[in-house]
Amino acid sequence: xxxxxxxxxxxxxxxxxxxxxxxxxxxxxxxxxxxxxxxxxxxxxxxxxxxxxxxxxxxxxxxxxxxxxxxxxxxxxxxxxxxxxxxxxxxxxxxxxxxxxxxxxxxxxxxxxxxxxxxxxxxxxxxxxxxxxxxxxxxxxxxxxxxxxxxxxxxxxxxxxxxxxxxxxxxxxxxxxxxxxxxxxxxxxxxxxxxxxxxxxxxxxxxxxxxxxxxxxxxxxxx
Numbered sequence: 001x002x003x004x005x006x007x008x009x010x011x012x013x014x015x016x017x018x019x020x021x022x023x024x025x026x027x028x029x030x031x032x033x034x035x036x037x038x039x040x041x042x043x044x045x046x047x048x049x050x051x052x053x054x055x056x057x058x059x060x061x062x063x064x065x066x067x068x069x070x071x072x073x074x075x076x077x078x079x080x081x082x083x084x085x086x087x088x089x090x091x092x093x094x095x096x097x098x099x100x101x102x103x104x105x106x107x108x109x110x111x112x113x114x115x116x117x118x119x120x121x122x123x124x125x126x127x128x129x130x131x132x133x134x135x136x137x138x139x140x141x142x143x144x145x146x147x148x149x150x151x152x153x154x155x156x157x158x159x160x161x162x163x164x165x166x167x168x169x170x171x172x173x174x175x176x177x178x179x180x181x182x183x184x185x186x187x188x189x190x191x192x193x194x195x196x197x198x199x200x201x202x203x204x205x206x207x208x209x210x211x212x213x214x215x216x217x218x219x220x221x222x223x
Contacts, residue, residue, distance in 0.1 A: 002195065002199055003195075003199070004191075004198075005173065005197065005198035006198075006204070008198045011203075012143075014143050014145065014213050015142070015143055016059055016061055016214045018142045018143050019056075019062075019142075020061065020141040020145065021052060021062070021063045021064070022065075022145065022146050022147065022158070023063065023065045023148050024146065024147065024149065024154050024155055024158060025149055026042065026065070026147075027067055027068065027103060027104055027105060027107060028105050030149050031046065036089075036096045037088070038179070039177050039186075040186070041177035041178060041179065042148075042149040044177075045147075045175050048172075048175045048207050049110060050110055051211075052145075052207050052211070053110060059214065061214070062116075062141065063113075063116050064117045064118075064136075065106055065110075066118070066121055066132075067104055067120050068097060068104070069098060069100075069101075070097050071099055074099070075090070099120065106118065117135055119131065119135070123157075124158075125158055125160075126157075128161065142167060144167045144168065144169055145210060146159060146162075146171045146176065147172045148175070149177045150178055151194075152189045152193050155171070159202065160201060163202060169197070169202025172210055176190070176193075177190070
């Protein structure tokens with residue numbers, strides 16, 4: 001058995017002057033009870049993510065959101081064709097996750113400020129077909145702090161994409177979520193994915209650990 005994610009020695013430290021917080025798909029359609037793609041674990045993590053967002057804003061660390069949405073000319077063909085089997089309605093007159101629908105809006109408790117970017121995407125990877133890489137480069141970001149849902153779908157895809165673009169990736173263990181599906185429980189997916197990330201793609205730290213590390217480095221910079 002390989003090590004668990006908490007057993008690995010860090011190979012980089014988060015630099016607050018080069019970091020950005022990415023909040024992946026924390027939208028009504030994933031968080032609200034009874035929503036089409038409900039992730040109960042994500043709902044429980046809202047206070048943790050809200051605390052991280054507040055901290056980053058106070059430290060002038062950029063906060064960037066992603067929002068999953070689809071449309072007739074804004075989708076992957078496989079997803080569109082599989083949707084009905086998964087209980088999703090993507091075609092008129094009733095459609096889930098079309099841009100502008102209630103499901104696609106960022107959950108109210110995590111709502112972005114007017115000056116914060118919301119990256120709209122129709123796939124799992126926040127980089128694919130979006131301006132995210134250009135935005136991060138324009139901000140001088142090398143360290144990407146990841147939160148959000150779904151851990152083994154959009155978070156996983158984005159972690160891998162960031163790694164292959166040479167970003168330092170830090171996944172916040174208590175701010176990423178999964179749900180019971182594909183033969184595994186939310187907790188099993190959570191444990192396996194975090195262990196994989198720490199071994200192959202980046203650091204896995206708790207929200208408290210990330211805040212402490214970023215605060216210490218900020219204090220050193222001030223001195």
